[in-house]
Amino acid sequence: MPELPEVEEAARRLRRALEGRAIVALQLLHPALRARIASRRLAALRGARIARVERRGKHQLIHLEDGRELRVHFRMNGDWETGRAGEPVPRFARAILALDDGTRVALIDSRALATVELFGRGEAPPLALGPEADDPSLDVGALARALARRRGAIKPALLDQRLLAGVGNIYAAEALWRARIDPFVPASALDRRQLVALLRALRAVIARASGGRYRASDAADARPARAPRLDVYDREGERCRRCGTPIARAVQAGRSTYYCPTCQARSAAR
């Protein structure tokens, strides 16, 4: 379930399980994962202590005390499932991280598209990510200048992690609906007022996805209590909650875009 709010919650659970612990083993169960890390380097993880877990955009960074770094990206379906050593391995587990306290964290990923990378001290390349999409101090001017240079529609631009980190297909559609912006309008055609509205909408959508969605108590293994309410995504043919017009679906850059043809009125700049 990977967009910023879901990855943030996953990283939080990972942090609770990992910080201060030492690695007993990292097992890569899927060949696509094994192909990316030499078995020697994998084995050399034994005994390494975890310093901290960090999220940047949709990436999760596991910093080891010796400077090595594990980077995990869930892609489409990844999630963590924590358990105890010796328990049956979950269906769809693609990697297992065993810790010195008997905890076991499984990367579950039915489509096996998630990635795990291991870097030595000082080897991890910088992530090509823009500012976090929900960062309240985000500079609208900088974003406006970046968008002004772009060709193409705003919706695919929102998915470019170099522009804003953490926005995915669902919340891009939701934010555009909320800001009443036509997903096909050229990114360079948005005026400042629209950009401000778009950023506000992104923050609202992300906040709604994060807040109240998880039980505040039961920190050990909080799971989504319910799916966040969506206004347009996956609602093709259903009525717009604002104006009643049937929600439309189109394809942009190979991804589904859901929008209201009435309140996200076709812009003259299209």
Add this chain to the structure above:
DNA sequence: GGTCGCCTGGTA
């Protein structure tokens, strides 16, 4: 910029 492929599953 757009399209394809990665993998494997859930669903109509």
Add this chain to the structure above:
DNA sequence: TACCAGGCGACC
């Protein structure tokens, strides 16, 4: 059986 999938990197 076909289509679709919340991501992204390689390719044109």
